[in-house]
Amino acid sequence: MEVSILVFLAGGLFLGWSLGANDAANVFGTAVGTRMVRFGIAAAVCSIFVILGAVISGAGAAHTLGKLGAVNTVAGAGMAAFSAALTVYWMTKLGVSVSTSQAIVGAIIGWNLFTGSPTDTGSLIKILATWVACPLLAGIIGVLLFKITGKAVTWARLHIFRLDAYTRVGLILVGALGAYSLGANNIANVMGVFVQSNPFTTYGGGELFRFTAIQQLFLLGALAIAVGVFTYSKRVMMTVGSVLFPMSPLAAWVVVVAHSIVLLLFSSQNLENLLASNGLPTIPLVPVSSSQAVVGAVIGIGLLKGGRGIRWRVLGGIASGWITTPIIAGVICFVSLFFLQNVFNQRVFQEHAYVISAPVMEKLSSEGVATDSLSALQDRRFERWSALREALQTLDPPQPAFEKTIRAYAMIEPLTVARSTLNRLSDTSFSLAQRFALRTMTGEHFLHRWRFEADLAARSAAWRTLPASPENKLFNRQLKDQREEAYLLFQD
Amino acid sequence: MAVQLFKRTKQLELKVDEILDLVSQSAMTFDQAIENYLSEGIGERFNMRLDQMIALETRGDELGLAVELQMYNETLIPDARGDVLTLLEALDGILDSFKSVLFYFSTEVPEIPEELRQSFDDLAKLSCAGVESLVLAARAFFRDVQTVNDHLHKVHFYEKDADVLVTKIRKEIFLTELPLANKIHLRFFAERIVWISDMAEDVADRLTIYAIKRTI
Numbered sequence: 001m002e003v004s005i006l007v008f009l010a011g012g013l014f015l016g017w018s019l020g021a022n023d024a025a026n027v028f029g030t031a032v033g034t035r036m037v038r039f040g041i042a043a044a045v046c047s048i049f050v051i052l053g054a055v056i057s058g059a060g061a062a063h064t065l066g067k068l069g070a071v072n073t074v075a076g077a078g079m080a081a082f083s084a085a086l087t088v089y090w091m092t093k094l095g096v097s098v099s100t101s102q103a104i105v106g107a108i109i110g111w112n113l114f115t116g117s118p119t120d121t122g123s124l125i126k127i128l129a130t131w132v133a134c135p136l137l138a139g140i141i142g143v144l145l146f147k148i149t150g151k152a153v154t155w156a157r158l159h160i161f162r163l164d165a166y167t168r169v170g171l172i173l174v175g176a177l178g179a180y181s182l183g184a185n186n187i188a189n190v191m192g193v194f195v196q197s198n199p200f201t202t203y204g205g206g207e208l209f210r211f212t213a214i215q216q217l218f219l220l221g222a223l224a225i226a227v228g229v230f231t232y233s234k235r236v237m238m239t240v241g242s243v244l245f246p247m248s249p250l251a252a253w254v255v256v257v258a259h260s261i262v263l264l265l266f267s268s269q270n271l272e273n274l275l276a277s278n279g280l281p282t283i284p285l286v287p288v289s290s291s292q293a294v295v296g297a298v299i300g301i302g303l304l305k306g307g308r309g310i311r312w313r314v315l316g317g318i319a320s321g322w323i324t325t326p327i328i329a330g331v332i333c334f335v336s337l338f339f340l341q342n343v344f345n346q347r348v349f350q351e352h353a354y355v356i357s358a359p360v361m362e363k364l365s366s367e368g369v370a371t372d373s374l375s376a377l378q379d380r381r382f383e384r385w386s387a388l389r390e391a392l393q394t395l396d397p398p399q400p401a402f403e404k405t406i407r408a409y410a411m412i413e414p415l416t417v418a419r420s421t422l423n424r425l426s427d428t429s430f431s432l433a434q435r436f437a438l439r440t441m442t443g444e445h446f447l448h449r450w451r452f453e454a455d456l457a458a459r460s461a462a463w464r465t466l467p468a469s470p471e472n473k474l475f476n477r478q479l480k481d482q483r484e485e486a487y488l489l490f491q492d
Numbered sequence: 493m494a495v496q497l498f499k500r501t502k503q504l505e506l507k508v509d510e511i512l513d514l515v516s517q518s519a520m521t522f523d524q525a526i527e528n529y530l531s532e533g534i535g536e537r538f539n540m541r542l543d544q545m546i547a548l549e550t551r552g553d554e555l556g557l558a559v560e561l562q563m564y565n566e567t568l569i570p571d572a573r574g575d576v577l578t579l580l581e582a583l584d585g586i587l588d589s590f591k592s593v594l595f596y597f598s599t600e601v602p603e604i605p606e607e608l609r610q611s612f613d614d615l616a617k618l619s620c621a622g623v624e625s626l627v628l629a630a631r632a633f634f635r636d637v638q639t640v641n642d643h644l645h646k647v648h649f650y651e652k653d654a655d656v657l658v659t660k661i662r663k664e665i666f667l668t669e670l671p672l673a674n675k676i677h678l679r680f681f682a683e684r685i686v687w688i689s690d691m692a693e694d695v696a697d698r699l700t701i702y703a704i705k706r707t708i
Contacts, residue, residue, distance in 0.1 A: 035570040157636045164569045165501040248571050
């Protein structure tokens with residue numbers, strides 16, 4: 001393994017550490033803040049379940065890449081991870097609970113700006129929307145749950161010590177589940193980009209006793225998260241758990257459950273599938289911040305109790321942190337990439353070349369693009385998108401509406417289904433039928449990714465997208481992730 | 493781990509229940525001891541009640557300390573720990589008062605005229621009734637906080653009755669032909685007995701606040 005990979009891996013591990021220091025507070029902050037669970041116990045349970053979540057559930061196809069997967073070089077991804085981590089660390093040092101996922105998105109936008117890559121405005125709008133929707137929903141759920149729990153406790157007439165014991169066990173159980181999902185959902189952001197340059201090898205045989213290379217890589221990331229939990233999360237836990245609003249232990253439990261419900265509603269593909277299969281309307285899957293969910297639930301319960309105990313100044317600090325986090329991460333990433341590229345001569349961005357070949361013309365025609373004027377550019381190679389774009393604008397008539405489509409199909413992303421790579425298929429999420437289809441393509445080379453995917457679909461139904469419907473949504477999303485995985489596996 | 497936790501919790505519940513039982517028993521023992529003293533002075537039955545009271549108070553001290561240590565060591569009920577400990581200490585204070593009043597009777601042997609005996613007996617009964625209602629309120633605080641007030645108003649009721657009665661006793665004492673030293677001596681005992689109902693009322697006041705805190 002190259003030394004530079006290790007250096008960039010350190011960026012991922014730093015992000016893992018920051019994630020542990022900051023996000024562990026969301027699952028155990030209220031428990032520790034209300035002094036119901038000792039920090040040592042909370043940190044131990046949190047670490048164990050983060051590791052289990054990362055190693056068992058984090059290595060699945062849907063999670064392997066993570067948000068940083070959009071960044072197409074290890075150096076760029078490492079620096080984006082480092083920038084996000086630095087931002088989260090800084091905020092954590094100030095005792096502010098920030099959103100790690102938003103720091104990552106901010107860093108990616110910084111990378112986009114630096115490299116001139118287009119930023120998905122839809123994602124940006126989603127982030128802005130979650131600043132309002134996520135805390136609001138968590139607050140509403142928190143209030144409802146608090147009322148229901150209060151009624152249930154009154155009805156059950158539990159002894160004060162029995163209620164205390166149940167609340168403690170409840171806080172640890174909910175915290176453990178939260179830590180498991182924290183590990184499963186976030187490990188990809190910490191280690192996902194290093195999957196392709198994984199230094200580990202798979203141990204053991206059979207399905208039960210196999211410890212795959214990805215699992216080992218994710219274990220390393222999870223250990224970084226665990227170190228973050230133990231070394232730095234206590235302060236944020238106290239902010240979430242007691243400084244923002246002094247809570248009763250039962251309220252603390254309600255907050256963690258409300259936060260988990262909000263995360264589940266917005267991130268569970270299984271729930272979406274369940275709703276879809278029963279003909280119910282599905283909830284859009286958007287990346288919500290666990291920090292915002294926790295703060296929303298705390299404020300909801302605080303308002304229910306009259307709002308007098310809420311420390312609005314602390315809340316203002318946290319809320320302004322949500323806005324500044326992605327901005328700071330983006331700026332740090334932009335500046336760091338400049339130095340990385342110009343001072344350390346590292347490639348932070350993989351520029352794609354473009355060619356409008358005959359198959360591309362054919363494909364564009366089938367997609368409804370008027371190819372007559374494009375023939376002037378046929379078989380010309382453009383080394384970067386800006387050059388092709390300029391050429392497209394000189395066409396008569398220009399085709400601004402189809403720029404995105406032309407870019408997608410003309411992009412050169414060479415890949416070869418090499419025999420040596422096929423030997424690593426056991427480490428992938430592909431089904432037997434999918435693996436078989438890939439093996440039938442041994443030695444084949446593709447200039448465009450879409451041609452590779454079309455060939456796969458032609459060879460096996462297991463690689464074919466199903467008609468768009470709520471029932472097929474989950475399958476199609478998984479297939480999309482698997483196609484991405486296949487491309488990353490075989491790319492030249 | 494969870495099984496151990498619930499086992500320890502159960503033990504703690506039993507200890508708190510036992511403390512409340514002890515306070516209730518001490519009220520009954522005190523009532524009996526005063527009756528015994530008024531009917532036959534310092535006799536075998538009074539001494540037996542005094543021994544019972546000493547044993548109850550000693551056991552109460554042991555249990556109180558054990559509960560306090562466990563609550564601190566295991567950082568139990570962090571939001572209500574202070575309230576529970578203050579409540580238990582106040583109940584222990586009542587136990588102490590029962591014992592000390594009986595000790596005063598045992599060592600100072602006040603001469604209570606025939607015409608005042610019934611009033612003294614009634615006063616002791618009112619103080620004990622107040623404490624018994626307080627014990628019920630405390631039990632409710634631990635198990636069924638919504639019903640705490642159903643018992644607390646009785647504590648206030650008995651305390652007011654005891655206040656009226658002690659004023660009447662004071663007047664009666666000073667209307668007698670007894671020497672002034674005896675009069676002051678009797679007044680001291682009447683005030684000691686009514687002081688227990690005052691203590692019960694003080695604890696009841698605090699318990700009202702604790703109950704509100706628990707229901708919010």
